[in-house]
Amino acid sequence: MMATTSSGTAKVTLPADDQILITREFNAPRHLVYKAWTTPELVRRWWHAKRGEVTVAEIDLRVGGRWRWVMVTPDGLEVGFHGEYRELVPDERIVSTEVYEGIPVPEGTPETAALNTLTLDETDGRTTLWLLVQHDSKATRDAVIESGMEDGLQDALDLVEELAVSLR
Amino acid sequence: MARAATTTDAFNAVAEPRRRQILDVLAGGERPVNDLVQELGLAQPQVSKHLRVLREVGAVDVRDEGRQRLYRLNGHALKPIHDWIAPFERSWSERFEALDDVLEELKKEADDDGDDE
Numbered sequence: 001m002m003a004t005t006s007s008g009t010a011k012v013t014l015p016a017d018d019q020i021l022i023t024r025e026f027n028a029p030r031h032l033v034y035k036a037w038t039t040p041e042l043v044r045r046w047w048h049a050k051r052g053e054v055t056v057a058e059i060d061l062r063v064g065g066r067w068r069w070v071m072v073t074p075d076g077l078e079v080g081f082h083g084e085y086r087e088l089v090p091d092e093r094i095v096s097t098e099v100y101e102g103i104p105v106p107e108g109t110p111e112t113a114a115l116n117t118l119t120l121d122e123t124d125g126r127t128t129l130w131l132l133v134q135h136d137s138k139a140t141r142d143a144v145i146e147s148g149m150e151d152g153l154q155d156a157l158d159l160v161e162e163l164a165v166s167l168r
Numbered sequence: 169m170a171r172a173a174t175t176t177d178a179f180n181a182v183a184e185p186r187r188r189q190i191l192d193v194l195a196g197g198e199r200p201v202n203d204l205v206q207e208l209g210l211a212q213p214q215v216s217k218h219l220r221v222l223r224e225v226g227a228v229d230v231r232d233e234g235r236q237r238l239y240r241l242n243g244h245a246l247k248p249i250h251d252w253i254a255p256f257e258r259s260w261s262e263r264f265e266a267l268d269d270v271l272e273e274l275k276k277e278a279d280d281d282g283d284d285e
Contacts, residue, residue: 009257009258009261009264010257010260010261010263010264011192011255011257012256012257012260014253020256022260022262025267026264026267026268026271027271028271028272028274028275028276029275032271032274032275033267033271035266035274036270036271042270042274043268045270046263046264046266046267046269046270046271047266048263048266049259049260049263050262050263050265051259051262060184081236105278114173119225144251144256145252145256146256147256159214162250
């Protein structure tokens with residue numbers, strides 16, 4: 001059996017002001033990637049990003065069905081997302097809305113959801129994953145990117161663009 | 169000449185779509201202005217104006233070769249932008265490393281099931 005598991009780092013690019021695109025290759029066929037993405041017990045085992053524990057992994061896998069994933073960091077910070085499935089093509093494609101629960105919504109305003117499109121493509125038993133996150137605005141997109149930062153470049157909030165990663 | 173303060177750092181310099189386009193082209197290698205004019209379909213003065221902004225923040229370097237001015241990318245100036253996105257990218261990398269482990273196990277299970285049949 002192949003022992004290699006590491007397929008490199010995730011690549012994050014910002015194709016438009018209000019988008020994030022995450023890509024990564026996996027040494028596994030795509031039906032397994034799909035399974036890992038849509039099975040609560042499996043989501044619990046990877047979505048923590050080695051930074052805590054997944055405490056909620058709810059998946060109602062049908063169009064119109066809801067999902068909610070929550071993780072808790074060792075210092076007690078809760079990071080949660082939820083949304084609704086909009087399109088499901090087994091082993092190939094998942095379109096869903098995603099609300100980041102870490103951005104406070106002023107009372108009386110509807111929560112803003114991103115639209116996520118997960119695409120899986122398989123070649124020779126390897127899978128390329130694309131996760132395109134379409135936010136409602138640049139401000140929300142930037143807030144999500146900054147959510148993982150300790151201090152952050154606050155002035156950079158409205159100013160950043162796509163080349164970040166491709167020009168490393 | 170009046171210069172907007174907003175063009176003095178890399179974040180602002182690349183906030184303009186045309187300038188991002190220029191950087192995209194230069195990511196493929198050093199190019200003369202004429203190439204950029206053609207690729208962008210803009211008038212030369214406009215391209216030159218964008219190039220000036222990019223030069224001011226150090227995002228592109230220029231050198232003369234014969235009668236041509238050649239422009240090339242300087243990744244250093246864009247590092248703050250990369251730094252901004254790096255933690256987000258790192259968390260996804262770690263997430264996917266954990267996913268690698270799960271996938272390895274699923275593959276093994278699939279193989280074992282195959283042997284039983």
